[in-house]
Amino acid sequence: MMQQNLTCCGDPNGTLLDANYWNAQYLSNTTGWDLGMPSPPLVDFINSLDDKKMSVLIPGCGNAYEAEYLLQQGFTNVTLVDISADLVKKLQERFANNANIRVVHGDFFELNGATFDVILEQTFFCALEPFMREIYVQKMNSLLSDQGVLAGLLFNREFEKQGPPFGGNVNQYQQLFVQNGLEILEMELCKNSVAPRANSEVFFIAKRKEGVFEVKNPCCSI
Numbered sequence: 658m659m660q661q662n663l664t665c666c667g668d669p670n671g672t673l674l675d676a677n678y679w680n681a682q683y684l685s686n687t688t689g690w691d692l693g694m695p696s697p698p699l700v701d702f703i704n705s706l707d708d709k710k711m712s713v714l715i716p717g718c719g720n721a722y723e724a725e726y727l728l729q730q731g732f733t734n735v736t737l738v739d740i741s742a743d744l745v746k747k748l749q750e751r752f753a754n755n756a757n758i759r760v761v762h763g764d765f766f767e768l769n770g771a772t773f774d775v776i777l778e779q780t781f782f783c784a785l786e787p788f789m790r791e792i793y794v795q796k797m798n799s800l801l802s803d804q805g806v807l808a809g810l811l812f813n814r815e816f817e818k819q820g821p822p823f824g825g826n827v828n829q830y831q832q833l834f835v836q837n838g839l840e841i842l843e844m845e846l847c848k849n850s851v852a853p854r855a856n857s858e859v860f861f862i863a864k865r866k867e868g869v870f871e872v873k874n875p876c877c878s879i
């Protein structure tokens with residue numbers, strides 16, 4: 658079951674990037690991250706997937722353009738999760754009566770009870786405080802099926818202003834992923850980013866490392 662529980666992971670610096678924060682961004686339409694279309698590198702990746710029955714999760718889905726694209730391509734098992742109540746209400750209305758998609762309102766870090774063949778990352782990682790990154794990778798690890806992959810985009814740059822978005826680089830991500838039980842199959846500078854993100858993001862695919870990974874961080878019940 659999903660449940661909102663942010664008590665474990667509040668921002669120690671002040672701003673709490675919680676459900677209220679994200680909901681307020683949607684209500685005031687301050688959604689500068691919103692591309693208004695599926696991201697081209699993710700479209701290419703989706704096009705490379707043959708099995709339309711794969712279970713696909715999009716955490717921090719926002720306006721769900723990639724989900725729409727998945728449905729158009731015939732995918733039948735898509736799950737979205739987002740912490741913003743107003744956004745999710747709209748998505749649930751938009752996808753009502755479509756049995757191929759499930760829209761969950763809640764905290765990604767409280768998602769339990771299912772694993773996924775594909776998890777798509779798009780400006781969710783960079784929306785989280787950097788101190789959440791280890792927990793993010795560990796949570797992804799726990800949500801991937803045996804052959805499942807986490808794929809998507811990460812910024813390969815820093816930002817002048819305090820985030821979100823929070824930046825980073827390939828070296829940090831490689832270390833973070835490997836130390837937290839994921840094997841990187843691909844992590845390369847993206848060649849077909851949307852213009853404002855050109856040369857500043859990497860496309861990656863990762864999967865669980867062989868063997869059982871023990872979660873070290875006692876912060877969240879993941």
Ligand SMILES: C[S@@+](CC[C@H](N)C(=O)[O-])C[C@H]1O[C@@H](n2cnc3c(N)ncnc32)[C@H](O)[C@@H]1O
Pocket residue numbers: 674679680690691692716717718719720721738739740741744763764765766779780781784
């Ligand atoms: C920067 S936006 C990106 C939205 C979308 N992925 C896109 O690229 O347009 C980050 C999204 O993550 C959601 N979010 C933030 N923290 C979350 C959490 N702990 N669990 C689920 N969703 C979360 C926000 O509500 C927001 O929709």
